[in-house]
Amino acid sequence: MASALLYDRLQFAFTATFHYVFPQLTMGLALLLVCLRTKALRSGASHDRAVARFWTKIFALSFAFGVVTGIPLEFQFGTNWARFSTYAGGVIGQTLAMEGLFAFFLESSFLGVLLFGEGRFSERLQWAASLLLFIGSWLSGYFILATNSWMQHPVAYTTGTDGRVHVDSLLGLLANPWLLWQYTHNMTAAVVTASLAMASVGAFYLLSGRDIAYGRTFVRTGVAAGAIASCLMAFPTGHGNAKQVFEHQPVKGAAMEGLFRTERGAGLLLVGQPNMETMTIDNPLEIPSALSFLVYDELYAQVKGLDAFSRELWPDNIPLLYYSYHVMVGLGTIFIAVVGGSLLMLWRGMLYDARWLLWSLMLLAPFPWIATTAGWMTAELGRQPWLVYGLMRTADGTSPLVHSGNALFTLLGFLGLYLLLGLLFTLLVIETIWHGPDHHATQQERGQESVTCGSGT
């Protein structure tokens, strides 16, 4: 049974992580696409239209992969976590069903308009479709995070006589205080991912000396949006998240900061390796009193360490939790530095010639994905040993009759299948970037010509 639990956890973690590669790009791009299409609508310039078309193509690819990898997640609540579903369905069934009804229908209806509408519908209609896609994808994120927020911080529920939980107030569920910082933090991170992807493609064009006009637009847009989003990601959203963790989940807070002992004036650990045998940090490098100040706005405030809690409340993989958190924070800091520096150079008119900075922007593209994955690992590893914080333990949520052989079979299947999907997506994105925005524009024109000829006969 223990190994079935392990495989169930690995399978959900893997499929959720892999799935989230795509939605973060789609949600971020959805916002940027609304901006790009608004600009194209206003100026009517063919350059702006080609820019919007190019990123719609990447958006569509990412959307398609996001859809096919997203369905398994909704099914896995039932397949692998049946006792959890029985227990909590009366609450989280609400938000998951609402996501289907309010977000998925909206997205799937209007993606068709955007993709099949090129050359058939007016610019204005396509602009409206991209706006609706933005609303749909951000709503989808909202309902999913409302579900996750309830698991992190259960509110608005009552427990029935049979031990199952039931929703008490829908408004309470949708306005979970946890959701404010979690949603804003997550969505600004999605914008960082998309902005840096855009800046990276632009930097690639500029460095290769091709599609210069497009490259400059991509870099400019990506750097500007990325600078705003990465600052918002740190403050206030990241800061707000950390504060609420220390308020409601102090064990998670202590574990992710690597704070073994309760201290007054606790330092903020920058680097170091948690040693679980001696309960100390090897090779520590810390800013004195900074943690106390960040959490309680006071230099000598007391911060509870792991020793303040009994062991069965500790997250079960503290080193991994600690590293995830530090990788996320470290990368976030690097984003602010590189994108902030680029914005400064852009303002001074020197960015397009600063090859070293363009190189940094180009190479930065994969790192937002690592940062968001690390962030989600912090949230979810830190929630352990609970499935629903304080209410249900992860070990009590599995499907009672799905044994480890079955779970391993499907885990291996997902690993193999998603490896192929990852390669396929990379191949198609590289192909799209390689051909460039103009290639797509000419293809469209050819398509339109053939339609015109066809309707004449």
Added chain:
Amino acid sequence: METLWFVLLAFMLTVYVVLDGFDFGTGIAYLFVSRTDEERRMILAAIGPVWNGNEVWLIASGGLLFFAFPRAYAAGFSGFYLALIIVLWLFILRGLSLELRSHFNHPLWTGFWDTGFALASLLLAIVFGAALGNLIRGVPLNADGYFFTPFWTDFQPGPEPGILDWFTLLMALTTTAILTLHGANYVVMKTGGDTARRASRLARQSGWTVAALTLVALSVVPFVQPTIHNNYDAHPIGWIFPLLSVAGMGLTIWAARHGQEVASFGGSSLLIIGLLAATAWGLYPNLLTATVGASANSLTIDNAAASPHGLTIGLKWFCAGIALVALYSVSVHRLFWGKVPQRDPARDRR
């Protein structure tokens, strides 16, 4: 309130099968009715803008089941564990086949995704047919309300059945035939030329197969699951649903002979609606029927439902949500109505 959600759930699933059913049927018919790349593109263009939206009906139904009847969702999804995960893999294959085919114009690339689309559609039709068979036959629920079925045991619908036995295989075959007919009707309605001619021949052939198989399947159902009679005996008005499907069957065969493409498609839709409604009528109030002899373990709308308060809350947003869904569907269909899709010479000829 629980009954209302049972009806709404049956409604959502029926819409799903009618809509995504023609996508599956189109996929099954795909390689048989097309010869050239041009013809294949034409067929793909017919389902291209709609298949994703059709699939959402299944996801929304799953969400509604989770919300309204959490115990049935948990038991059903974990009980059919292997089959469901394989369904998920097939959905990935189907979705990517449709989305990625046009990215490179190389015969090996397009050929691979063509086969993927056809194969995934065929297997999904078979699996969904078998799933329907399992719902009717019943599953070995234990006293806690969980079960687990392997793919097969001895192929008998006894107390320890597998997902596949002779009865569910019969249902799988029947479903595949019905969806092939339904898809062929859709292709006839949406395309022209040689493709439509081949599709209409396929529809005629599958029409008689469907009639024969449906008759056999309907006649063995009472032997496999005797309780399905009860609601019909108590409320004979329910016979309207089987009659509806017979009418649909008749309509599609008649309309196909007289070249009424839309009516023929409507007939096969009616056939599906009638059969599913008849099944729901027979199963009510069970969501997951236990195998014969253990009927006390069945999951019904009463012992599997969420709290009445939760169901009442849900009804409010469901009404708002389904109105929005109707609004999107109507506006999107109006947008694509009657216009000539790109690279679709067949529609131009009409």
